[in-house]
Amino acid sequence: MNSALPLLEVSGLTMRFGGLVAVDGVGLTARTGDITALIGPNGAGKTTIFNCLTGFYKPTSGRLLLRHPSRGEVELQRLPGFQVARHGVVRTFQNIRLFPRMTVLENLMVAQHVGLMAKSGFSIAGLLGLSGWRSAEKGAIDKARLWLDRLELTRVADEEAGNLSYGMQRRVEIARAMATDPLLLCLDEPAAGLNPRETAALGELLLSIREQFGIGILLIEHDMSLVMRISDQVHVVEYGRKIAEGTPDQVRNDERVIKAYLGEPEEEEMPAEVAQDLNIGEARP
Numbered sequence: 001m002n003s004a005l006p007l008l009e010v011s012g013l014t015m016r017f018g019g020l021v022a023v024d025g026v027g028l029t030a031r032t033g034d035i036t037a038l039i040g041p042n043g044a045g046k047t048t049i050f051n052c053l054t055g056f057y058k059p060t061s062g063r064l065l066l067r068h069p070s071r072g073e074v075e076l077q078r079l080p081g082f083q084v085a086r087h088g089v090v091r092t093f094q095n096i097r098l099f100p101r102m103t104v105l106e107n108l109m110v111a112q113h114v115g116l117m118a119k120s121g122f123s124i125a126g127l128l129g130l131s132g133w134r135s136a137e138k139g140a141i142d143k144a145r146l147w148l149d150r151l152e153l154t155r156v157a158d159e160e161a162g163n164l165s166y167g168m169q170r171r172v173e174i175a176r177a178m179a180t181d182p183l184l185l186c187l188d189e190p191a192a193g194l195n196p197r198e199t200a201a202l203g204e205l206l207l208s209i210r211e212q213f214g215i216g217i218l219l220i221e222h223d224m225s226l227v228m229r230i231s232d233q234v235h236v237v238e239y240g241r242k243i244a245e246g247t248p249d250q251v252r253n254d255e256r257v258i259k260a261y262l263g264e265p266e267e268e269e270m271p272a273e274v275a276q277d278l279n280i281g282e283a284r285p
């Protein structure tokens with residue numbers, strides 16, 4: 001657990017769609033060196049929080065404070081959406097969004113496009129081969145290859161991304177995000193569609209990224225077993241509101257969380273696998 005000031009501090013985040021309040025005054029923090037999970041039942045507002053955080057939506061109100069190591073305190077909600085990733089808050093999506101007809105290596109190159117264009121001076125001359133552009137391009141290829149190597153994807157570097165297994169495509173998405181040097185990696189349901197073996201490998205991968213690169217990871221995930229195993233902190237939302245936060249042990253024993261996931265005891269029987277994941281098998285009839 002990292003005790004410095006949080007990398008990200010969200011306060012009073014509200015997002016309305018017409019009459020619907022999808023996110024209602026949510027606060028949360030994410031720290032460098034931590035895996036922070038954001039969980040809650042379907043429709044609770046998790047992806048909307050991510051969309052606000054990563055510049056896809058302009059929040060109705062609230063403050064999204066990023067402590068950037070060189071730029072100081074940045075209020076993300078004030079930035080144009082495309083600037084958020086440039087400040088190091090990078091995401092993956094619930095549905096994989098690779099370029100399926102490009103190779104894996106090309107997918108990682110595209111992610112670095114903005115940096116490359118900046119090196120070209122956004123000019124035709126730059127693109128036509130000035131040395132600054134050429135060395136930047138080489139740097140981008142080297143960085144892409146480094147991340148492919150780190151995520152054990154080198155052997156598929158020249159394959160079309162769309163031909164890979166779902167689990168491998170998820171890995172490529174994470175490699176692509178990491179190649180942009182994020183401060184905060186936001187993963188929206190990275191285990192969705194993965195088999196148990198792929199999910200276990202994903203867990204190991206996220207733990208090793210946290211260990212080796214000391215970035216913050218913010219994770220939306222429905223696989224409670226994965227969340228409970230790898231997270232440092234867990235925030236729980238229901239109907240757009242934060243209902244609990246704490247360590248996995250604190251959250252799995254929180255009555256409000258148990259009710260949010262399972263309903264009232266008399267309403268429905270607890271599914272055995274959920275009870276096992278939350279480790280509350282003995283606590284309920």
Ligand SMILES: Nc1ncnc2c1ncn2[C@@H]1O[C@H](COP(=O)(O)OP(=O)(O)OP(=O)(O)O)[C@@H](O)[C@H]1O
Pocket residue numbers: 017020022040041042043044045046047048049
């Ligand atoms: N662009 C939008 N326009 C209108 N309503 C929206 C929009 N995006 C989300 N919502 C609504 O906001 C609420 C929260 O949705 P959101 O996708 O954030 O939930 P979630 O917790 O991510 O759900 P899930 O776990 O199923 O992905 C839902 O009622 C949803 O229908």
